[in-house]
Amino acid sequence: MKQGGRREDLVDAAFKEIAQRGFEGLRTRDVAAAAGVNVATLHYYFPTKESLIRGVLEHAMDRFRTTLEPHGSPADQLRNHLRAVRHLMTTEPELGVVMGELALRANRDPAVRELHDEMYATWQKAMRGLLRRAARDGKLRRELDSDGTAALIMGTLMSAASSPMNAGGRGDLAIRQLERLLGISGSIN
Amino acid sequence: MKQGGRREDLVDAAFKEIAQRGFEGLRTRDVAAAAGVNVATLHYYFPTKESLIRGVLEHAMDRFRTTLEPHGSPADQLRNHLRAVRHLMTTEPELGVVMGELALRANRDPAVRELHDEMYATWQKAMRGLLRRAARDGKLRRELDSDGTAALIMGTLMSAASSPMNAGGRGDLAIRQLERLLGISGSIN
Amino acid sequence: MKQGGRREDLVDAAFKEIAQRGFEGLRTRDVAAAAGVNVATLHYYFPTKESLIRGVLEHAMDRFRTTLEPHGSPADQLRNHLRAVRHLMTTEPELGVVMGELALRANRDPAVRELHDEMYATWQKAMRGLLRRAARDGKLRRELDSDGTAALIMGTLMSAASSPMNAGGRGDLAIRQLERLLGISGSIN
Amino acid sequence: MKQGGRREDLVDAAFKEIAQRGFEGLRTRDVAAAAGVNVATLHYYFPTKESLIRGVLEHAMDRFRTTLEPHGSPADQLRNHLRAVRHLMTTEPELGVVMGELALRANRDPAVRELHDEMYATWQKAMRGLLRRAARDGKLRRELDSDGTAALIMGTLMSAASSPMNAGGRGDLAIRQLERLLGISGSIN
DNA sequence: AATGAATGAGAGTTCATTCAT
DNA sequence: AATGAATGAACTCTCATTCAT
Numbered sequence: 001m002k003q004g005g006r007r008e009d010l011v012d013a014a015f016k017e018i019a020q021r022g023f024e025g026l027r028t029r030d031v032a033a034a035a036g037v038n039v040a041t042l043h044y045y046f047p048t049k050e051s052l053i054r055g056v057l058e059h060a061m062d063r064f065r066t067t068l069e070p071h072g073s074p075a076d077q078l079r080n081h082l083r084a085v086r087h088l089m090t091t092e093p094e095l096g097v098v099m100g101e102l103a104l105r106a107n108r109d110p111a112v113r114e115l116h117d118e119m120y121a122t123w124q125k126a127m128r129g130l131l132r133r134a135a136r137d138g139k140l141r142r143e144l145d146s147d148g149t150a151a152l153i154m155g156t157l158m159s160a161a162s163s164p165m166n167a168g169g170r171g172d173l174a175i176r177q178l179e180r181l182l183g184i185s186g187s188i189n
Numbered sequence: 190m191k192q193g194g195r196r197e198d199l200v201d202a203a204f205k206e207i208a209q210r211g212f213e214g215l216r217t218r219d220v221a222a223a224a225g226v227n228v229a230t231l232h233y234y235f236p237t238k239e240s241l242i243r244g245v246l247e248h249a250m251d252r253f254r255t256t257l258e259p260h261g262s263p264a265d266q267l268r269n270h271l272r273a274v275r276h277l278m279t280t281e282p283e284l285g286v287v288m289g290e291l292a293l294r295a296n297r298d299p300a301v302r303e304l305h306d307e308m309y310a311t312w313q314k315a316m317r318g319l320l321r322r323a324a325r326d327g328k329l330r331r332e333l334d335s336d337g338t339a340a341l342i343m344g345t346l347m348s349a350a351s352s353p354m355n356a357g358g359r360g361d362l363a364i365r366q367l368e369r370l371l372g373i374s375g376s377i378n
Numbered sequence: 379m380k381q382g383g384r385r386e387d388l389v390d391a392a393f394k395e396i397a398q399r400g401f402e403g404l405r406t407r408d409v410a411a412a413a414g415v416n417v418a419t420l421h422y423y424f425p426t427k428e429s430l431i432r433g434v435l436e437h438a439m440d441r442f443r444t445t446l447e448p449h450g451s452p453a454d455q456l457r458n459h460l461r462a463v464r465h466l467m468t469t470e471p472e473l474g475v476v477m478g479e480l481a482l483r484a485n486r487d488p489a490v491r492e493l494h495d496e497m498y499a500t501w502q503k504a505m506r507g508l509l510r511r512a513a514r515d516g517k518l519r520r521e522l523d524s525d526g527t528a529a530l531i532m533g534t535l536m537s538a539a540s541s542p543m544n545a546g547g548r549g550d551l552a553i554r555q556l557e558r559l560l561g562i563s564g565s566i567n
Numbered sequence: 568m569k570q571g572g573r574r575e576d577l578v579d580a581a582f583k584e585i586a587q588r589g590f591e592g593l594r595t596r597d598v599a600a601a602a603g604v605n606v607a608t609l610h611y612y613f614p615t616k617e618s619l620i621r622g623v624l625e626h627a628m629d630r631f632r633t634t635l636e637p638h639g640s641p642a643d644q645l646r647n648h649l650r651a652v653r654h655l656m657t658t659e660p661e662l663g664v665v666m667g668e669l670a671l672r673a674n675r676d677p678a679v680r681e682l683h684d685e686m687y688a689t690w691q692k693a694m695r696g697l698l699r700r701a702a703r704d705g706k707l708r709r710e711l712d713s714d715g716t717a718a719l720i721m722g723t724l725m726s727a728a729s730s731p732m733n734a735g736g737r738g739d740l741a742i743r744q745l746e747r748l749l750g751i752s753g754s755i756n
Numbered sequence: 757a758a759t760g761a762a763t764g765a766g767a768g769t770t771c772a773t774t775c776a777t
Numbered sequence: 778a779a780t781g782a783a784t785g786a787a788c789t790c791t792c793a794t795t796c797a798t
Binding site for chain 6: 233
Binding site for chain 3: 715730
């Protein structure tokens with residue numbers, strides 16, 4: 001599963017570090033140590049700490065994108081999407097935390113902001129497409145075909161993924177309720 | 190509007206600093222300077238940086254609590270509550286960011302975690318009370334009287350308040366849509 | 379026994395502090411606290427830390443001088459003197475430590491050096507007087523009537539009083555042996 | 568004479584600094600500067616100030632041990648030992664001062680205490696061995712074969728080495744007198 | 757490609773001292 | 778005579794970064 005590659009190792013280590021201690025507690029030395037190399041080696045691959053962080057964010061977003069890529073039967077995609085997040089929250093709680101850190105950082109770091117907005121735009125477009133198609137198929141009430149619903153879903157998912165309110169299993173209450181409200185709380189579960 | 194008090198000044202300054210640069214960028218020296226005092230003075234009031242942060246968080250949560258305290262006509266309380274957040278997001282975007290930082294930090298700092306959970310529990314209790322009474326009054330569909338709805342509302346509000354997705358005015362799309370879904374998108378707007 | 383007096387209280391507190399933590403660990407705040415007053419009050423009585431230290435040293439030397447003042451029967455004075463130190467070591471081990479600190483500090487602080495030398499000179503004069511008179515009375519071998527013996531006695535006493543080698547009761551071994559060597563290990567014990 | 572090695576340089580510099588200003592006046596920056604490196608470099612070798620101090624103490628005790636290691640003809644060892652200290656006092660007065668600081672610090676710092684006691688025990692054992700053998704050879708009065716004499720010698724030596732009473736050449740008065748009393752004031756001088 | 761050693765620029769914290777009251 | 782509040786200067790320690798090897 002792992003195929004080495006110093007760069008990847010370093011990004012992985014940094015990812016875990018951020019998930020555990022936040023940007024606040026991110027130390028190049030710790031990352032290097034966790035990856036089993038010298039700090040100087042880290043700087044060979046990532047000239048600055050910022051560049052390392054950028055690497056982590058790209059990686060995190062890739063992971064997010066990949067996992068959430070709608071797939072499966074055409075009409076169930078929306079349902080699947082939400083379910084995928086519920087699943088992700090359990091399997092990889094770290095990802096949620098890192099996404100949260102990313103979101104917060106986007107507020108003040110223009111470079112991160114750009115990454116964030118790009119990802120958000122992509123997501124939103126996909127989301128809207130799904131909603132529209134679902135509505136057209138009669139699987140969704142007409143009035144839900146909107147940017148508002150996309151925003152609501154995305155907000156709920158993000159907060160579910162990153163907030164400590166959701167630790168301890170009761171995390172997906174909100175998502176489930178949203179599914180019910182949207183009328184897509186599929187039989188398949 | 191301002192009534193002095195070094196302690197308050199320092200907390201205010203730290204609050205703004207966190208909102209602007211995150212915990213990551215919080216520097217005692219900058220806080221002190223912003224409050225117009227020497228660093229040593231800061232440490233006279235707050236022995237450690239951690240204690241200053243705690244001060245800020247308590248302050249932030251107080252502010253949040255106060256603002257969101259449901260008031261006004263009895264049946265409209267829920268509506269008012271949501272509206273208050275929408276309003277808060279515009280007036281004081283900083284508060285949202287700080288709450289976001291708080292939430293993230295709660296994931297790794299037990300002391301913060303405690304503060305967070307306490308606030309969350311209080312809020313949830315209030316929320317559920319509101320939902321129940323609204324349902325009893327016939328203003329809300331029966332099936333919405335639940336923990337899930339409370340979680341959904343709170344998640345949406347939090348994410349609306351702290352995420353950069355919502356900057357630039359389109360922030361309250363999600364909340365509005367939620368109101369519509371709940372059937373409380375009151376004529377009063 | 380205690381008749382108040384802020385100055386004395388402060389000196390006492392500082393003395394104890396030095397005995398416990400050395401000059402290295404002496405903090406004006408701690409001294410003030412131990413004396414039950416504010417730091418500013420301490421500075422009212424002692425404008426600088428140095429002046430407080432000076433006060434402590436004078437106090438310590440007074441205590442040393444007083445205790446060791448040869449008294450009692452004329453010929454036994456020497457014996458009594460040594461015995462007094464042995465006694466002092468048990469009763470007030472703190473005094474020894476402080477005298478040790480004083481001696482060390484004298485190496486680099488001219489003001490302390492002056493105090494130290496003055497005390498040393500006085501002591502040495504008294505010592506020599508004692509030795510001479512004891513020798514004249516036939517209580518001491520002639521060849522011991524010298525500066526060397528005085529130096530030996532004083533060195534032994536000082537080291538016995540301040541060195542951790544002597545903690546735990548086995549401290550006065552050296553003094554006893556010295557008494558035997560000098561032939562004054564009196565029947566009175 | 569000097570063979571480099573940053574660690575050694577730093578220890579040397581710290582040693583001199585302590586001799587000159589005491590623990591009280593020991594500043595990492597000064598030590599680093601004296602060794603010609605940045606403070607951060609000092610912390611590269613010694614993570615904390617305490618660890619640097621420990622390094623210095625070990626070094627000092629090594630130096631002490633080495634110098635005082637009894638060598639030369641078997642019966643003269645005792646004499647040589649005392650003479651070596653007299654010599655050391657003139658050649659390296661700093662060592663005495665540092666040993667004094669060490670002794671004082673041992674009173675309150677358990678780690679230092681351990682070092683001190685260990686060295687003391689070693690020394691005492693060697694001393695007693697010497698005394699016994701000298702007595703057996705008939706070079707020493709029988710009644711001197713004791714822990715008391717060992718303690719007396721050691722106390723005298725320590726105080727001679729570290730006390731300001733001994734500055735200015737008249738330092739070895741006490742040792743000489745002790746030699747005379749013990750009857751070992753050898754013709755060799 | 758990798759590292760041990762080194763560093764400049766801070767960071768948080770401490771402390772003797774001052775001053776208005 | 779006493780204090781709470783304030784400060785400048787300094788201290789130890791940290792960290793991203795560089796560089797010779």
